[in-house]
Amino acid sequence: MAPGLLVIGDVVTDVVAVHSAPVASGTDTEAEIVLRPGGSGANTAAWAAHLGADVTLLARVGFDSGEWHTSELVKSGVRPLLRVDQERPTAVVIAMVDPTGERSMLTNRGAGGRISPDDWSPDLLDGIGRLHLSAYTMFAEPGLRLVRRAMADAVARGVAVSVDPASTGPLRSFGVERFLAETAPADLVIPNLDEALVLTGAPTPEQAAELLSERYGTAVVKLGGGGALAAVGGAVTARAQAVPTRAVDSTGAGDAFAAGFLSARLSGAGDRAALEAGCRAGAECVALVGGRPRYGLELNRLYPIHTD
DSSP: OOOEEEEEOOOEEEEEEEESSOOOTTSOOOEEEEEEEEOHHHHHHHHHHHTTOOEEEEEEEETTTHHHHHHHHHHTTOEEEEEEESSSOOEEEEEEEOTTSOEEEEEEOGGGGGOOGGGOOGGGGTTEEEEEEEGGGGGSHHHHHHHHHHHHHHHHHTOEEEEEOOOHHHHHHHOHHHHHHHTTTOSEEOOBHHHHHHHHOOSSHHHHHHHHHHHHSEEEEEOGGGOEEEEETTEEEEEEOOOOOOOSOOTTHHHHHHHHHHHHHHTTOOHHHHHHHHHHHHHHHHTSSSSOGGGHHHHHHHSOOOOO
């Protein structure tokens, strides 16, 4: 059996509004609106479990919806370790999705911004082959202290560490050099193209991947419709093409890709095969509304997948 995956990240209540016309100011715009469990870390955990990995998620939820989020993660096959904040609600994201599948988001970090070292125990690393961090956790001081401690304990135990840089806006606010320094213990970074360029200042995804792999050891850059590439020790080592599909909602696509890649690697796959597994998971995700796999059968009836 492959070693386990421990994800530290965010749990979010997603309100997803898919609109076919531009949002009109000061009046109504018709949309399909659904409520979904989300969060970058939780999405990655759910997709990894969907793909057969043994997954534990450490996160913080609010007093308002902790039971619902716990139930949804269990149904997805995740082992949830959710700390309930009695003072704040669970984080909420309102995602407005346009006809191309692109999304714009309004975000309230809620209880997720208060996860801290008090929520951590080194015993969480028992049986774990990789610790995966959603950088959203780092962008509040208590979460940053938790990430430092978890990475230190993982390194001491010989557990591999990977990090998803999360989003360009928070990255810039946090500081690129600060982010690179704080995540130095990681041996794998999984940015999308925009994040990779922000982190390196490189002009191309290949150069960005090479520069990041010199720092971390391995860098995987997600290219959306362009697939993905991996670099190791300063050189590009593998590429994979995107899987053709009809994009309905890009929410969680990067999280699904990370889950596919990490699950494959934990099972012993090489870089190329792991990239392909990530691309397949990402394609499955964008064909659905919301960032989790469990609604696939329901939503495929509403939004059939078209492949070329």
